[in-house]
Amino acid sequence: MDLLDKATRGERLIQGEIEALYNLPLPDLAAAAHQVRVVKTNPNVVTYLIDRNINYSNLCIIGCNFCAFYRTSRQNDAYVLSYEEVSEKVRELESVGGRRILMQGGVNPDLPFDWYLDLLRFLKSVHPGVRIDAFSPEEILGLERLTKRPAQALLEQLKAAGLDGLPGAGGEILVDEVRHRASPARIGAEDWFRILDVAQRLGLYTLASMVIGFGESYAQRALHLSRIRAQQDKAKARGDTGFSAFAMWTLQTEHTRLKGKVPGATAHEYLQQVAVARLALDNIENQQASWPTLGFKVAQTALYYGANDFGSTMLEEKVVSAASGHKRTHATEREIVREIVEAGFIPAVRDVFYNIERFVDPEAVLSQARPQNLPAS
Numbered sequence: 423m424d425l426l427d428k429a430t431r432g433e434r435l436i437q438g439e440i441e442a443l444y445n446l447p448l449p450d451l452a453a454a455a456h457q458v459r460v461v462k463t464n465p466n467v468v469t470y471l472i473d474r475n476i477n478y479s480n481l482c483i484i485g486c487n488f489c490a491f492y493r494t495s496r497q498n499d500a501y502v503l504s505y506e507e508v509s510e511k512v513r514e515l516e517s518v519g520g521r522r523i524l525m526q527g528g529v530n531p532d533l534p535f536d537w538y539l540d541l542l543r544f545l546k547s548v549h550p551g552v553r554i555d556a557f558s559p560e561e562i563l564g565l566e567r568l569t570k571r572p573a574q575a576l577l578e579q580l581k582a583a584g585l586d587g588l589p590g591a592g593g594e595i596l597v598d599e600v601r602h603r604a605s606p607a608r609i610g611a612e613d614w615f616r617i618l619d620v621a622q623r624l625g626l627y628t629l630a631s632m633v634i635g636f637g638e639s640y641a642q643r644a645l646h647l648s649r650i651r652a653q654q655d656k657a658k659a660r661g662d663t664g665f666s667a668f669a670m671w672t673l674q675t676e677h678t679r680l681k682g683k684v685p686g687a688t689a690h691e692y693l694q695q696v697a698v699a700r701l702a703l704d705n706i707e708n709q710q711a712s713w714p715t716l717g718f719k720v721a722q723t724a725l726y727y728g729a730n731d732f733g734s735t736m737l738e739e740k741v742v743s744a745a746s747g748h749k750r751t752h753a754t755e756r757e758i759v760r761e762i763v764e765a766g767f768i769p770a771v772r773d774v775f776y777n778i779e780r781f782v783d784p785e786a787v788l789s790q791a792r793p794q795n796l797p798a799s
């Protein structure tokens with residue numbers, strides 16, 4: 423219990439203490455995490471974002487064992503969207519009031535660097551009010567190998583062409599022993615942090631992520647959190663924004679080569695991890711509750727385990743959906759508002775930096791006859 427007192431007093435836990443949290447009773451962890459959350463963030467409000475996922479291509483040469491989304495060039499359902507097709511999806515987002523896209527693909531050696539620059543320029547010219555958070559550190563590493571140029575030069579050019587943020591996808595567990603056991607060709611932890619660090623220095627939006635369920639130990643989860651926290655210290659010491667939030671979900675293996683080979687994670691473990699992260703990450707204010715993998719009710723519960731945000735609508739999310747056996751991984755604004763209100767909080771729309779854009783009148787949203795922002799396809 424000393425550990426929980428220490429964390430709720432705002433004192434930093436060292437890595438061994440973070441690991442020890444996993445052995446404490448879940449209700450005690452939850453109470454402490456919620457106590458920290460209500461002090462650090464608006465206690466009555468839960469935020470969310472209206473956005474859209476766009477997967478510009480599913481071609482990828484990395485071949486992660488936990489990925490059911492990627493295709494090789496020999497498969498007939500491999501695709502690369504045209505700029506106009508991407509733009510059409512952005513138009514659908516704009517029609518439901520969204521102004522942010524999360525755009526990712528695979529590592530596709532057939533797309534030259536100029537293709538990405540031209541795509542960003544095209545989207546910014548047609549949709550100047552939409553922010554583009556795109557590409558994973560893995561995609562940037564692929565571009566480094568393709569162009570033989572460093573991330574710094576690539577990201578500077580991508581930013582000048584219209585890139586607003588580099589979401590921290592592919593974090594999983596940032597311990598190479600875990601990463602490479604699951605997927606030998608996966609980007610290593612050092613490169614993941616190196617590329618995120620460049621992005622943060624350039625003022626791009628970034629997010630810290632985690633996926634549990636690879637069979638990683640508590641010590642490895644604690645190490646992951648410690649490394650994220652150290653990166654955030656580094657960014658903040660320079661005066662950078664650093665990670666805007668921490669988001670964590672459970673590994674989905676249903677349609678992947680890892681099915682039956684790794685334990686995955688239960689709802690209990692997920693909630694435990696949400697609480698541990700809130701207590702460990704003393705320098706990251708915002709934490710998302712993740713509904714796509716374990717459902718709305720577990721996500722609602724997470725709002726009392728340290729989370730203060732309900733994520734985003736994620737229209738047309740495909741990567742988690744493919745791995746999970748095509749669970750629905752997008753939500754309507756109406757559904758998100760309903761879950762937040764039912765959990766006892768005031769819903770508010772935010773931007774990617776967690777500034778509140780507007781408080782939402784639940785009655786107005788919930789009285790809508792049917793979902794208003796499902797994707798057209």
Ligand code: SF4
Nearest residue numbers: 482484485486489528
């Ligand atoms: S997770 Fe990303 S890098 Fe890995 S195979 Fe899938 S698309 Fe490629």
